[in-house]
Amino acid sequence: MxxxxxxxxxxxxxxxxxxxxxxxxxxxxxxxxxxxxxxxxxxxxxxxxxxxxxxxxxxxxxxIQIIDVVEGQGDPRRFDPNREDHHHFYCLSCNTIFDFHDPDLEQLPLPEEITRTCTITGKRLCLTGYCEDCRQHKQKHQPINFCKPY
Amino acid sequence: MxxxxxxxxxxxxxxxxxxxxxxxxxxxxxxxxxxxxxxxxxxxxxxxxxxxxxxxxxxxxxxIQIIDVVEGQGDPRRFDPNREDHHHFYCLSCNTIFDFHDPDLEQLPLPEEITRTCTITGKRLCLTGYCEDCRQHKQKHQPINFCKPY
DNA sequence: TTGACAAATAGGTATTAATCCTATTTAATA
DNA sequence: TATTAAATAGGATTAATACCTATTTGTCAA
CATH class of the missing domain: 1.10.10.10 (Winged helix-like DNA-binding domain superfamily/Winged helix DNA-binding domain)
Structure with missing residues (x-):
């Protein structure tokens, strides 16, 4: 089989x-x-x-988690007024996106092969999961997009 | 003013x-x-x-880069067969997404406030820029989404 | 201050991606 | 092989976004 x-x-x-x-x-x-x-x-x-x-x-x-949806895609476009270095946490339940900062990550050197061959204009860490308010009430929205869990 | x-x-x-x-x-x-x-x-x-x-x-x-579009959003949904830990580079010119690995990043601890308050189910670094093939030929697609440059 | 002009807007239409609906077909099981 | 629930095809619908064009409005120079 x-x-x-x-x-x-x-x-x-x-x-x-x-x-x-x-x-x-x-x-x-x-x-x-x-x-x-x-x-x-x-x-x-x-x-x-x-x-x-x-x-x-x-x-x-x-x-069933045998493939993934590429992060964010398929959702209506959303906008971000914050132009400072920051990262995003996506709540799979309430669709909130909140910003966070991570000085260690900002320091982290990127793989040499990429910095050598490509021009990098943006860098963002995208975390998914359940926010503080939602962690008890999972699956409120049965997320399809950008989901590991279902 | x-x-x-x-x-x-x-x-x-x-x-x-x-x-x-x-x-x-x-x-x-x-x-x-x-x-x-x-x-x-x-x-x-x-x-x-x-x-x-x-x-x-x-x-x-x-x-004009005074705000941002949240990464990926507004584009048709795309799928990823790769379920291993990996990260994404988005080419703003040809819309290619390629995978890369970064063991250092996988090791990096996340901010304590997030790990304490939220349940994290996914983690991905999203880089944007111009891939090796496109770095000479910028703006082929006049990217709107997920763009720093224009 | 005003007139000219290019740029921006409103509102309707078109397009695209994604989903829903339902009759029909099919895979799984006994 | 018959039964049944699940899956499919294909058309219809919805939602997000972009396009089109007549009208309005900022801007700038006289």
């Missing part, structure tokens, strides 16, 4: 050709693709596969 | 009552609000202000 089959069985998910194809497509990608990109790619092998199935399947995978 | 007026003048922007109100509303907020939230709030003082104006104004402010 392959790994994907095992994962589905562990979570009571049926093993469908569509699911296997979505999983394989994402696993083989280094692009951090969108549902739409995966859908377009799979249309070659599954001419009738729907975008909804692809999106729903990806979200299912994120909920 | 107040700070907002100064910033607008520096960038050749006209000082309009709408802009001043949007700027003040965001500056006074700790909520990392969306355009829609700011729009609703401003309707009390500007009964005719349009959502487009609020959104456009916020994006203008982000372009």
């Amino acid at each position: 392959d790994r994907f089959t095992q994962l589905c069985k562990n979570h009571g998910l049926k093993i469908t050709p569509q699911r296997a194809a979505v999983y394989a497509a994402l696993k083989n990608s280094k692009e951090h693709p969108s549902a739409d990109q995966i859908h377009k790619q799979l249309l070659h092998s599954f001419p009738n596969i729907s975008l909804d199935t692809v999106n729903r399947t990806l979200i299912t995978f994120a909920r | 107040d700070r907002f007026t100064q910033l607008c003048k520096n960038h050749g922007l006209k000082i309009t009552p709408q802009r001043a109100a949007v700027y003040a509303a965001l500056k006074n907020s700790k909520e990392h609000p969306s355009a829609d939230q700011i729009h609703k709030q401003l309707l009390h003082s500007f009964p005719n202000i349009s959502l487009d104006t609020v959104n456009r104004t916020l994006i203008t402010f982000a372009r």
Whole structure:
């Protein structure tokens, strides 16, 4: 039994050709693709596969924590008036984002390969979890995005 | 001349009552609000202000780097098959996200106040900038989101 | 102070991403 | 192989965002 089959069985998910194809497509990608990109790619092998199935399947995978949603994405755009060096904590329950500072982190040198090859214009540590108010009342919002837990 | 007026003048922007109100509303907020939230709030003082104006104004402010867009948000949702500890570099030009590892960062203790009061389920450093391929050809996509530069 | 002009706005329309709805199909189980 | 719950396709809906254009308004120079 392959790994994907095992994962589905562990979570009571049926093993469908569509699911296997979505999983394989994402696993083989280094692009951090969108549902739409995966859908377009799979249309070659599954001419009738729907975008909804692809999106729903990806979200299912994120909920059972076999893949992740890239942080923040898929949510309405939010703005930040604070231009000082700071970092973000995202509460998965109430969607609050609060700022924090971390002088140690600001000092931390970045990997040499990146500083050598790329131009860096911004740096932010993104923590996810449950804030002080919400830690007792988890899953109020059944977060899909930017979630480790579900 | 107040700070907002100064910033607008520096960038050749006209000082309009709408802009001043949007700027003040965001500056006074700790909520990392969306355009829609700011729009609703401003309707009390500007009964005719349009959502487009609020959104456009916020994006203008982000372009001149007096505010920021919260990382990732506003873009179509993208997925990540990599469940190991890793971090993300976002290229502002080609929209590539690539993974990198940083053992030092993984070791770094987080601020005690956060670990004491919150439950942390995820940790990711998000770097923005221009990747090796794009550093010569900046601004190909005129990034709005997650941008320091414009 | 006023006139000219470019820039910004309002409000309607269009587009895009994401989700919902429901009839049909399918995988799992006995 | 029959049953049943789960999953899918495909169309419809919603929500966020961007576009379009006539009108208004800051700005600047006379």
